[in-house]
Amino acid sequence: MNQLETDVLVIGGGSTGAGVAWDSALRGLHVTLVDRGDLATGTTGRFHGLLHSGGRYVVKDPASARECAAENQHLRRVAADCIEDTGGMFVTTPLDDPGYADQFLAGCAMAGVLCEEVTVAAARRREPRLNPRISRAFLVADASIDAWKAIWACVRGAAARGATVLPYHAVVALEVEAAAVVGATLRDTRTGEERRVHARCTINAAGAWSGQVARLARCHVGVVPGKGVMIAMNHRLVNTVVNRCNLPGDGDILVPIRTVSVIGTTDVPAADPDDIDPTAAEIAAMMAAGEVLVPGFSQGRALRVWAGARPLFPKSAASAAGEVSDTRDVTRSHSVLDHAELDGVGNFLTITGGKFTTFRLMAKDAVDLATDKLGMSGAAIACRTDSELLPGSESGRFYWIGARQEEMEAQGPDDPLLCECELVSTQDVRAAVSRRPHCQLDDLRRSLRVGMGPCQGGFCAFRVAAMLHQDGHYEREAANESLRSFIEERWKGTRLLSWGDQLRQTRLDEWIFQGVLDLEHLPE
Amino acid sequence: MSHDVVVVGAGLAGLVAGIRLAQAGRDVAVFATGYGGLPLAPGVVDVLGYVEGPVTAPARELPGFLAAHPDHPLARIDSGALAAACRWFLGLVAPLGYQGTMERNLFLPTAVGALRPTALVPETMAAGDLTQGGSVLIVGIQGCRDFYPQLLAANLAAAPSPSGSRIEARAVQVALPGNVGSLRPQLLARRLEQPQVRAELAGLIRSELAHEERVGVPPVLGLENAREVWRDLQAAVGRPLFEIPTIPPSVPGIRLQALLTRSLRRVGGRLVTGASVVGGDGIGGRLASVRVASAAREVEVRADHFVLATGGVATGGIVVERGGGAREVVLGLPTTAVDLQPDPLSEYFSPRAGDRLGLAVDRLLRPVDRQGQPVYANLHAAGAIVGGAVPWREKSGNGISLATGYAAATAILGELN
Numbered sequence: 001m002n003q004l005e006t007d008v009l010v011i012g013g014g015s016t017g018a019g020v021a022w023d024s025a026l027r028g029l030h031v032t033l034v035d036r037g038d039l040a041t042g043t044t045g046r047f048h049g050l051l052h053s054g055g056r057y058v059v060k061d062p063a064s065a066r067e068c069a070a071e072n073q074h075l076r077r078v079a080a081d082c083i084e085d086t087g088g089m090f091v092t093t094p095l096d097d098p099g100y101a102d103q104f105l106a107g108c109a110m111a112g113v114l115c116e117e118v119t120v121a122a123a124r125r126r127e128p129r130l131n132p133r134i135s136r137a138f139l140v141a142d143a144s145i146d147a148w149k150a151i152w153a154c155v156r157g158a159a160a161r162g163a164t165v166l167p168y169h170a171v172v173a174l175e176v177e178a179a180a181v182v183g184a185t186l187r188d189t190r191t192g193e194e195r196r197v198h199a200r201c202t203i204n205a206a207g208a209w210s211g212q213v214a215r216l217a218r219c220h221v222g223v224v225p226g227k228g229v230m231i232a233m234n235h236r237l238v239n240t241v242v243n244r245c246n247l248p249g250d251g252d253i254l255v256p257i258r259t260v261s262v263i264g265t266t267d268v269p270a271a272d273p274d275d276i277d278p279t280a281a282e283i284a285a286m287m288a289a290g291e292v293l294v295p296g297f298s299q300g301r302a303l304r305v306w307a308g309a310r311p312l313f314p315k316s317a318a319s320a321a322g323e324v325s326d327t328r329d330v331t332r333s334h335s336v337l338d339h340a341e342l343d344g345v346g347n348f349l350t351i352t353g354g355k356f357t358t359f360r361l362m363a364k365d366a367v368d369l370a371t372d373k374l375g376m377s378g379a380a381i382a383c384r385t386d387s388e389l390l391p392g393s394e395s396g397r398f399y400w401i402g403a404r405q406e407e408m409e410a411q412g413p414d415d416p417l418l419c420e421c422e423l424v425s426t427q428d429v430r431a432a433v434s435r436r437p438h439c440q441l442d443d444l445r446r447s448l449r450v451g452m453g454p455c456q457g458g459f460c461a462f463r464v465a466a467m468l469h470q471d472g473h474y475e476r477e478a479a480n481e482s483l484r485s486f487i488e489e490r491w492k493g494t495r496l497l498s499w500g501d502q503l504r505q506t507r508l509d510e511w512i513f514q515g516v517l518d519l520e521h522l523p524e
Numbered sequence: 525m526s527h528d529v530v531v532v533g534a535g536l537a538g539l540v541a542g543i544r545l546a547q548a549g550r551d552v553a554v555f556a557t558g559y560g561g562l563p564l565a566p567g568v569v570d571v572l573g574y575v576e577g578p579v580t581a582p583a584r585e586l587p588g589f590l591a592a593h594p595d596h597p598l599a600r601i602d603s604g605a606l607a608a609a610c611r612w613f614l615g616l617v618a619p620l621g622y623q624g625t626m627e628r629n630l631f632l633p634t635a636v637g638a639l640r641p642t643a644l645v646p647e648t649m650a651a652g653d654l655t656q657g658g659s660v661l662i663v664g665i666q667g668c669r670d671f672y673p674q675l676l677a678a679n680l681a682a683a684p685s686p687s688g689s690r691i692e693a694r695a696v697q698v699a700l701p702g703n704v705g706s707l708r709p710q711l712l713a714r715r716l717e718q719p720q721v722r723a724e725l726a727g728l729i730r731s732e733l734a735h736e737e738r739v740g741v742p743p744v745l746g747l748e749n750a751r752e753v754w755r756d757l758q759a760a761v762g763r764p765l766f767e768i769p770t771i772p773p774s775v776p777g778i779r780l781q782a783l784l785t786r787s788l789r790r791v792g793g794r795l796v797t798g799a800s801v802v803g804g805d806g807i808g809g810r811l812a813s814v815r816v817a818s819a820a821r822e823v824e825v826r827a828d829h830f831v832l833a834t835g836g837v838a839t840g841g842i843v844v845e846r847g848g849g850a851r852e853v854v855l856g857l858p859t860t861a862v863d864l865q866p867d868p869l870s871e872y873f874s875p876r877a878g879d880r881l882g883l884a885v886d887r888l889l890r891p892v893d894r895q896g897q898p899v900y901a902n903l904h905a906a907g908a909i910v911g912g913a914v915p916w917r918e919k920s921g922n923g924i925s926l927a928t929g930y931a932a933a934t935a936i937l938g939e940l941n
Contacts, residue, residue, distance in 0.1 A: 277868060279868070280865070280866065280868070287846070298846070412705075413704065413705035413706065414704065414705045414706075415705075415706075416667075416669060416705065416706030417706070459771060462635070462636065462670075462771060463670065463672075465675070466635075466636065466672030466674075466675040466676075467672060469672070469674055469675040469678070470672050470673075470674045470675065476675065476678040476679060476682060479675055480636075480679070483636075484873075487872050488871065488872050488873075491870075491871070491872040495866055495867065495868065495870050496866045496868055497866070498844065498864070498866040498876075498878065499844045499845055499846040499847075499848075499864075499866075500843065500844065500845070500846065503837055503844050503878075504837055504838060504840060504843075507836070507837045507838035507916075508564075508838050510838075510916045510917075511564065511565065511838055511916050511921075512771050512772065514873075514916045514917055515565065515915070515916035515919070515921060516565060516566060516634065516635070516769065516770070516771060516772075516774075517634045517635060517636050517638065517771070518634045518636075518638040518639075518640040518919070519636060519638065519873075520873050520917075521574075521578070521638045521639070521640070522636060522637070522638050522679055523637075523638075523679055523682040523683030524682075524683075
């Protein structure tokens, strides 16, 4: 069994873990980041892509609103390439409490959330599909952010500074010696191979799974997974993030991101963060909620449905005892737990709660405490993530919807597109594979968006699998398996949306995969 | 406007019905929203490819299969209609050299290298039948889209043929001079219509060829004069040579479509594309007219008989509503009753409740209501809109369209005579 030595072991490759890795690496620490699956496959890969202005929380959770407002500005500066500056809007629909708007305005002023009221006519000029019966509208600094891009930028930056990044490595044991965590045993979930890592400090950044990880060291983290359902619609029904101006509720946010728009979300406590499949009733509720923001919404084509598990960390004693009845009442702020104080286990911290928008701040708070514990101090060890630009964001230019078209035109006609929906070229796939030699089609999807567009892989899945076999990346069996499992994986997000144009697309894909290619009869 | 017969839809079923009726001297008009589904598929005619396992002899397998599936479209029509339709079709498409019988399926490689059973195939594909095994050289052309010879050959060589004998397959990629970037199949097909381009390709293939007895190539052997392109190339290579179909758009499908639309016009039928049929009016149990929406206005078109061949869910003939209902889009006809609620646990390659969704029809292929009575005495359905089959899984797609298109015409001619 080979052994790794590291300063900081980070468990969980979501936004928090990737942020911690980036932050630690910038401070000169050697960091090892592990996740049981691919990076950003937990909650981070399953949110709507909203970079909060803070407006959502100004009335209910002002502390969280204040954090969001500050972090929004930081991320715009350091992660521009991951962000589309869509702007955001809060609108009072006929179903919203008309009195809330004034509370909202006052809350924005208190929390430092930039907000400007505009006339309903101006709002509708900007977003013509908006419900014409809205009575007030406010502009805020919401944006959409590509979680996969942001995570991979953090991780690449960390790796360039010596970090070890181990996706598909599950922590099977935490080693506790003399009342302190000294390392972990990892298992490669693809090969079954085990290895040990010896760490001066271990940070549990497993989000909704952090309770499970803490238990490995006999520690307690009372995190409550909060299930949220989202649906991606096949078009950008709006080009500005649109929020209902009311207390947070179900289906009150519509986020334009990349080629789609995502409506979300719900919030119910879940017993197990791995058991959060959306239900037909939740889908119906989301479609109805969409109708309130954009009349005709439910006639549009729903492309994909999924659910994420928020890591909700109730700070009050009553709720920590597991008595959470309404997860919407749990603060969206984060907590750094020192298990030396809480459980008598040293060198072990948990960072939990929080939300994507504040991941940089969460990482900073966790690494600040870690360096403290390691007895490091001084300017050399100070956090730099508020000024250091993430790889890819050096130009300071925001992502825009035409970015890939622009790149493609620059590449010229010699580089055939493999995925027409998301404009992914052969070169893009080859470059991604050279960065990650062991990657599967579904990993490529997360880094390139291949197969995420309207056809959900109907055309590109075959092309990518066959091309990677041709390049020697896959053996025959692996190519077939990758293709089949990719199709099964895509199906999970569409099977509950089997109506209208989406079913028509499914049927066309069936004609391609089964009618033309006869994929179900490939040799073993 | 008035015709003897109005056909709605220009896929295989609609064109077959239209041609057959026009051949019989009827005044036929075919209206279609688009161009029909033929370019989406490789233009082979499947009859029955899989029941439990692969079907080697569809004619032998069909009676048992249809007895077990009494609502299957092929079970609704006269038992001789399918064979008659196949014979008629082979004659009609003779310029494309279609061959095959219902007695024995051919097992052709697909673009991923599965061996797929089918009944009638164009001459450009026939040498790909690997029922008895054999050794093949799979030739990719650099820049040609959607054709990956390595995976194709690797999968082909990984399993025995249906007869148990060995398949040997090797892949090569050749670079045709002047090919720049990524070539859509239609473009490459056009290029290969030039004799000197074919000669160059033949030279490249010859230089790669070893002991292989056959050569498989992308489905790009000409759009207009496939016979000449294929024969030329095969003669110059000196071995049997065949096209291997791939994902849409399909050049062999486009060839079949072109031939069928020409045939329709040659026998006096009219084909009007960009003309959606959006509704109809019935009088006394008969459909009197349909409303056709074209560029600027709706036109009422009257006819004695109608054939509805708008396709199933894949081509928009039937729309499934959120909440589970299904709607036949042109006339609002009742569909087969199945539970269409999505199954949260279904797996992709497993059967699903809505797979067989379509119209229920009587023995004359007339859509029937819940009581089993024809909705209109003079309205017949043909093709994928007829319920009861899972053609993409059974490999029965074009066979159903051909047989029901033919049978719908027979029913109309029977009544007219």
